[in-house]
Amino acid sequence: MTHRFPIKEIARQSGLGTATVDRVLNDRAHVSPQTRARVEAALAELEAQERQLSARGRRMFVDVVVEAPHRFSRQVRAACEAVLPDVTEAVYRPRFLLRETMTEDEIVAALARIKKRGSQGIILKARDVSTVAGAVKDLEAAGIPVVTLVTDIPQSDRSAYVGIDNTKAGFTAAYLLANLLPEPTGTVLTSRSQETFQGEAERFFSFREQFLSLRPNYEVLEVTGGAGLSMKTKRRFVEGLENVASVDAVYSMGGGNRAILDALKDTGFAPRHFIAHDLDADNLSLLTQGEIGFVLHHDLHHDMRQALRAVSARHGLFPKTDLQLLSDVQIITPYNIPGLIG
Template sequence: MTHRFPIKEIARQAGLGTATVDRALNGRAHVSPQTRARVAAAMAELEGQEAQLAARGRRMFFDFVIEAPDRFGREVRRAAERVLPQIGAAVCRPRFVMQEIMSEPEVVAALARIAKRGSHGVCLKARDLPGIRRAVDALVAAGIPVVTLVTDVTTEGRFAHVGLDNDSAGRTAAYLMVQSLRGAAGAVLATRSNESFLGEKAREQAFTLALARRCPRLRIVPVSGGSGVPYETARLIAEVAGQVPDLRAVYSMGGGNRAILQVLAEHGIAPEVYVAHDLDVENRALIAEGAVSFVLHHDLTADMANVFQAFLHWHRLVPEMPGPLLSPVQVITPENLS
C-alpha cells in the first residue's frame, strides 16, 4: 500500500509496533479488524495534522482515553481538531483510544501501554474505579501529566480537571423542570450512564437537592447504567417504565435519549419536560423535533483548549494555567438552536 508517512511515524501515532503496522498496511494475515482500524485512524490523524507540522515548535504527543458513546467521542475528536491550529507553543499530536464501553481492565491496560511507550500528557474520561486511580498514579509517577475531562477521578495525582460545572447544571435542570411543570406532582425519571462517573453523580446530587427545595411534590425515580448506548439504556428503562404511570419529566444525564423516548412511548408515556445533556447530533435532532425540551450544553472546544493549555503549562511552554477550567452551562431550546 502506498502511503506518505514512514511506518515508524504511523506506529508511533497508532501506539502500535512497526511490524504490526507493516502487516496492516500490506494486508497480511494475523491482523485484527480493530488493529487495522487503529492504523487507518492514525493515518487520517497524521493527514489532518500536516498543516500544523509546518509550524515551528516542539513536537508533542498527547493521548486521549475516552469511555463514551460514539456520538460524544466524535465531538471530542472534532473539538481537538478545531483547537490544534490555534496552538503556537508546540506542534501537538493527539492520539485517541475511544470505546463506548471500556471495562476497568481495558482502561488500565490502555493507560499502561501509554506509560510504557511514553506520552507528553493523557486526557482521560473514565469511571472512578480503584484500578484506574492506580493507573493514573502510575502515569504521574512516570512523569506524564493527567487531565480528566468532563468526569473526574479521585486521586490527587491528576494534574487538572476540565469540563462542565456539574453542580450548576444539576440545579439548572431542576429549575427548568419546576418552572415548566408549575408545581405539579408526579415522578421524574433521572438517568445516569454509570454509577462510577463522578460528573453525572455531581449533577444528580445537585438536581436532587434543588428539586426537593423547589418542588417537594415531585419524586425522583433514579436509573443508572447503559453507558448511554441505545440498546443497554432501552433495556434498563423498560424495567421501570411500567412502574411510573405518573411520570411527568425526564432528566437524562448520560445520553441514549432517543432510546429512552422510544421505550416510554411504547408504554404510553409522553414526558411533559425532557432535559438532556450535550448538543450532539442526536440531541440536535430531538430538540428540533420537539421531543426534548432543553439541552444543557457546554463549549467542548473551550474545554479542549483548556486541556492542551494545561499540558503546555505543565511542560513550562506557557506561563499560566488556563482558567476557569469549569465551563458554564448553556441552556439550548429550539429557539436558540444554531
C-alpha cells in the same frame, strides 16, 4: 499502502510495533483487519497533523482516551482536531482511543500501554473508580500529565479537570423544572448512564437536592445503567418504569434519549418536559423536532483548548493553569442553537 512517513513515526502514532507496521504497509500475511485499520487511521492522523506543522513549537504526542457512545466521542475527536491550529506553543499529535464501553481492567490496561510506549499527556474520560485513579497516579508519577474531560477523577492526582460545571448543571435543571411544572405533586424521572461517572453523579445529587428544596412534594425517581447505548438504555427504562404511576418530567444526564423516549411511549408515559445534556446529533434532532425541550450544553472546542494548554503547562510551555477549568452551562432551546456544533 502508499505513505511518506517513517515506519517508526507510524508505529508511534498507531501504538504498534515497527515490525507489525511493516507487515501492514507491505501487505504481508497474518495481519488482522483491526491492525490494518489502526495503521490506516495513524496515516490519516499524521497527514492531518502535517497540515499544521507550520506552527512553530515542540512536537508532542497526546492520547485522548474516551469511554462514551460514538455520538459523543465523535464530537470530542472533531473538537480536538479543530482546535489544534489554535494551540501554538506546541505541535500536538493526538492519538485516539474511543470506545463505547470499557471495563475497569480495559481502561487500566490501556493507560498502562500508553505509559509504556510514552506520551506527553493524556486527555481522559473514564470512570471514577479506585483502579483507574491508581493508574492515573502512576502516569502522573511517571511525568505524563492526565487531564480529565467532562467527568472528573478527583482522588487521582490528575493535572486538571476540564469541562462543564456539573454541579451548576444539576442546579440549573432543578430550577428549570421547578418553575415549569404547575402541579404541587408529581414525579420527575432522572437518568444516568453509569453510577461511576463522577460528572453524572454530581449532576444527579445537586439536581435532587435543589429540586426537592423547591418542590418538596415531588418524587425524584432514578434509573441508572445502559451506558447511553440505545438497546441497553431502553431495556433499563422499560424495567424501571414497571411500577411507576406517572412521569411528569425527565432530566437525562447520560444520553440515550431516543431510547428513553421510546421506552416512555411503550409504557404509556408522555412527560411534559425533557431536559438533556450535550448537543450531539441525536439531541440536536430531538430538540428541533420538539421531542425534548432543553439541552444543557458546553463548548467542547473551548474544553479541548483548555485541556491541551493544561498539558502544555505541565511541560512548562504555558502559564500554570487551575486544577479545575470549568465551562459555562448553556441552556439551548430550538431557538438559540449554536451555529457551529462540534
